[in-house]
Amino acid sequence: MAIIEVKDLVKHYGSQRAADGISFTVDEGEIFGILGPNGAGKTTTVECIEGLRTRDSGSVSVMGLDPERDAKELKQVLGIQLQESRLPDRLRVGEALDLYRSFYRNPADPERLIESLGLGGKRKTPFGKLSGGQQQRLSIALALVGNPRVAVLDELTTGLDPQARRDTWDLIEQVRDSGVTIILVTHFMDEAERLCDRLAVIDSGKIVAVDTPSGLTARVSAEQRVRFRPSAEFADALLLDLPEVSAVERNGAQVVVSGGGNLLQAVASVLARNHIVAADLRVEQVSLDDAFVALTGKSIEN
Amino acid sequence: MSLAKLVQTEARLFARDTTSVVVGLTLPMIILLGLGAVPILREPSADMDGIRFIDYFAPSLIVMSVGTIGLTNLPTVMAGYRERGILRRMRATPVHPAKLLAAQLIVNLVAALVASLLVVASGRIVYGIPLPESPLWFALAFVLGITAVFALGMLVAAVAPTARAASGIATVLFMSAMFFGGVYLPRFMLPDAVARIGDYVPPGVQTLLDSWNGETPAALPLLVMAVVAVAAGATSARIFKWE
Numbered sequence: 001m002a003i004i005e006v007k008d009l010v011k012h013y014g015s016q017r018a019a020d021g022i023s024f025t026v027d028e029g030e031i032f033g034i035l036g037p038n039g040a041g042k043t044t045t046v047e048c049i050e051g052l053r054t055r056d057s058g059s060v061s062v063m064g065l066d067p068e069r070d071a072k073e074l075k076q077v078l079g080i081q082l083q084e085s086r087l088p089d090r091l092r093v094g095e096a097l098d099l100y101r102s103f104y105r106n107p108a109d110p111e112r113l114i115e116s117l118g119l120g121g122k123r124k125t126p127f128g129k130l131s132g133g134q135q136q137r138l139s140i141a142l143a144l145v146g147n148p149r150v151a152v153l154d155e156l157t158t159g160l161d162p163q164a165r166r167d168t169w170d171l172i173e174q175v176r177d178s179g180v181t182i183i184l185v186t187h188f189m190d191e192a193e194r195l196c197d198r199l200a201v202i203d204s205g206k207i208v209a210v211d212t213p214s215g216l217t218a219r220v221s222a223e224q225r226v227r228f229r230p231s232a233e234f235a236d237a238l239l240l241d242l243p244e245v246s247a248v249e250r251n252g253a254q255v256v257v258s259g260g261g262n263l264l265q266a267v268a269s270v271l272a273r274n275h276i277v278a279a280d281l282r283v284e285q286v287s288l289d290d291a292f293v294a295l296t297g298k299s300i301e302n
Numbered sequence: 303m304s305l306a307k308l309v310q311t312e313a314r315l316f317a318r319d320t321t322s323v324v325v326g327l328t329l330p331m332i333i334l335l336g337l338g339a340v341p342i343l344r345e346p347s348a349d350m351d352g353i354r355f356i357d358y359f360a361p362s363l364i365v366m367s368v369g370t371i372g373l374t375n376l377p378t379v380m381a382g383y384r385e386r387g388i389l390r391r392m393r394a395t396p397v398h399p400a401k402l403l404a405a406q407l408i409v410n411l412v413a414a415l416v417a418s419l420l421v422v423a424s425g426r427i428v429y430g431i432p433l434p435e436s437p438l439w440f441a442l443a444f445v446l447g448i449t450a451v452f453a454l455g456m457l458v459a460a461v462a463p464t465a466r467a468a469s470g471i472a473t474v475l476f477m478s479a480m481f482f483g484g485v486y487l488p489r490f491m492l493p494d495a496v497a498r499i500g501d502y503v504p505p506g507v508q509t510l511l512d513s514w515n516g517e518t519p520a521a522l523p524l525l526v527m528a529v530v531a532v533a534a535g536a537t538s539a540r541i542f543k544w545e
């Protein structure tokens with residue numbers, strides 16, 4: 001069931017269309033990713049959903065509420081992590097949570113949030129003395145302290161070290177498992193692949209595709225590639241005769257076989273029958289990165 | 303509930319800021335104590351209608367207390383909150399950032415009150431400066447004056463994009479208020495025209511002095527303070543940028 005509905009959302013800045021007819025729905029209990037290169041309009045889109053920016057046209061509904069008309073009511077049930085925000089330098093971690101907690105009708109237990117975000121030893125540390133990653137974790141804690149039904153997290157793990165990122169992913173999965181619907185704006189393919197049930201790819205203010213991570217990669221190409229170094233010479237025809245194989249290329253000593261279906265098993269059994277050992281055997285599948293490049297013509301990393 | 307928490311938090315942050323505590327709360331008192339230590343300033347003087355310099359100067363130090371906090375601290379802190387996205391972050395919660403502004407006003411008003419009380423009390427205890435002799439008129443002059451000054455501070459806080467910008471604008475206002483309030487040069491040394499203008503510059507040092515000395519302050523300066531307070535307050539409320 002859709003808990004968030006965005007229809008034909010348009011937002012200009014001057015003559016620039018930062019959101020240019022965005023439509024999608026988010027189902028209750030899912031983690032919905034928004035992926036796109038810098039300046040694609042991701043933050044603009046989610047901030048129109050949050051009611052922090054006023055849309056020029058289109059409609060947005062979150063749990064049946066209009067973010068502009070029902071701003072106050074919506075914010076009771078919406079947890080927001082902004083891409084950029086700071087706190088007063090002298091405000092301590094524990095005080096910040098205590099303060100933000102007082103803004104909500106049914107707040108979460110701040111102690112548990114502090115613990116699960118690894119800030120246990122930092123309760124008395126002022127914001128200005130936290131590392132960038134710790135500030136980021138506090139910002140996630142503030143987004144969750146109101147016990148939201150929907151959480152919108154913009155650049156969740158930017159600035160976190162690998163361990164903290166994995167811990168944060170675990171936390172987000174727990175939050176989702178407790179029934180919270182999550183919109184996740186991200187730059188990271190691994191994050192999108194690991195966490196998101198579905199993804200919207202945005203480019204230049206428009207939706208390019210909405211699908212599951214595996215659906216997105218399948219959409220780009222069903223092709224797989226198998227690479228190996230053979231222990232003995234063989235003719236390409238040996239592999240090309242297989243229905244699974246579409247092409248065979250040689251790259252020095254390396255053979256690259258492209259095809260579909262159960263490519264690896266078909267290739268391996270023919271080689272075995274001909275007593276050829278395949279060294280350094282690797283199977284390559286189209287990654288979300290490849291899909292992203294194919295959909296937007298851009299790499300996400302710049 | 304959330305307002306009480308905000309006031310508590312802002313009060314803590316104020317107390318943790320050494321500059322605002324030392325300069326805002328205690329500097330006017332320290333200056334009074336320092337001046338009073340000079341014997342000649344404790345002698346009655348013909349320049350000042352036969353009263354002592356420190357008696358004459360005390361209202362100017364109240365101008366300084368109110369100005370430092372209302373014209374400098376309040377706008378600088380609020381603009382800093384805008385600059386750092388703290389107002390915006392609050393817009394993402396059910397509590398509107400107007401409550402944060404309210405908490406800031408409460409904390410700064412209390413601070414200005416405390417700083418002024420420190421001047422009055424330390425002057426009374428250490429140098430025998432009499433307490434305001436028309437307490438009701440003095441209270442009225444003080445309330446109108448402080449409201450006008452804070453309303454001007456709010457006007458700066460309403461639009462300044464950064465703490466730097468706020469403190470730049472605020473410094474000009476603050477220095478004008480101090481100049482006309484006789485903090486830089488005692489008012490009897492100012493040209494008469496300047497001193498008369500000073501009667502109408504918030505917070506209105508002459509009304510404070512008159513009521514302190516047991517006289518009834520002139521009505522027009524009081525009225526001007528009320529008008530400035532309402533006009534600047536209403537304008538800032540209308541144009542306040544919440545992010």
Ligand SMILES: Nc1ncnc2c1ncn2[C@@H]1O[C@H](COP(=O)(O)OP(=O)(O)OP(=O)(O)O)[C@@H](O)[C@H]1O
Pocket residue numbers: 013016018036037038039040041042043044045083
């Ligand atoms: N307040 C604003 N005023 C004017 N232009 C803006 C404003 N906010 C965003 N833009 C422009 O709108 C476009 C979309 O910006 P947005 O922040 O939504 O992108 P994004 O996808 O979140 O990018 P990033 O990955 O860098 O966070 C950009 O070209 C940006 O320069």
Ligand SMILES: [Mg+2]
Pocket residue numbers: 042043044083154
């Ligand atoms: Mg963004």
